[in-house]
Amino acid sequence: MMNSFRRAPGNWFGIDYDEDIRLVLAYTYGILGVPQIIVINSFGDTITRRGVEEIQDLGVSALLTWM
Incomplete structure (x- = not known):
């Protein structure tokens, strides 16, 4: 990996x-389990625990929702 x-x-x-x-x-x-994508900000706050699903649903646009 x-x-x-x-x-x-x-x-x-x-x-x-x-x-x-x-x-x-x-x-x-x-x-x-894996795969698991948890997005956190620079302060350690959780933005989403559904990173895999959001990428599957939104594609690259998921990144914009996390900013």
Whole structure:
């Protein structure tokens, strides 16, 4: 997975499955499975927990609703 992030254009944040922070974030945000996209702002406030569904419904326009 991390190789895909490195090859993709833009600044992406990903966490390897074996990293300890994965469990902290899964608990904090209630992540039960993948794929999961939770959009947060620079203050750590949750903008949406439905990132996957919003991208499926709106495509790239979903990004505009998160700004």
